[in-house]
Amino acid sequence: DTAVSQTPKYLVTQMGNDKSIKCEQNLGHDTMYWYKQDSKKFLKIMFSYNNKELIINETVPNRFSPKSPDKAHLNLHINSLELGDSAVYFCASSQENEKGYVNYGYTFGSGTRLTVV
């Protein structure tokens, strides 16, 4: 019954490895997001997809590549992991109104804590 589910919840890996985080939502929302939360709890948007189309791509290294096979799934693949990638990554979904505003807010997943050693 989980609305937005992320896997894995914890990920510990070595520098230079490639890893993926998966996200699925069963709310029927059109838009999905990836946010990064750093050690100071600051939340920064990375990407958003609307109906499988990339909409927002903030200043994120090319090593990060989102993939959306359908509107219910948004995965995040990270190549050549670096120490600075250690953070909590949140997936979220939303439904915009006719003016493009997120007027019902986001539904968040429980997060993936990535630790690069």
Add this chain to the structure above:
Amino acid sequence: AQSVTQLDSQVPVFEEAPVELRCNYSSSVSVYLFWYVQYPNQGLQLLLKYLSGSTLVKGINGFEAEFNKSQTSFHLRKPSVHISDTAEYFCAVSESFYNQGGKLIFGQGTELSVKP
């Protein structure tokens, strides 16, 4: 571009005392405003939202917030806090890209610490 400023990074308070977490935003257009709570090692949960209408908005867990357009503020209040309210609180504003998908802009967060 819109921005959100949470004026206090940490707010310590004793149990059963009232609390106010402050949030200011900057925007030249109408906005939608939100408060989220993040309990330790968990995701973010929506507390309340302001879309339009009454400026006093009531949310879950006894929280409420007041939208003040002239002061561009959206402060969160609770008249009597519990130990279980200890968490990180985020204020957010909705930005629209008109048919290209909206996004939420988050403040820096306020850590509420309730002590017995």
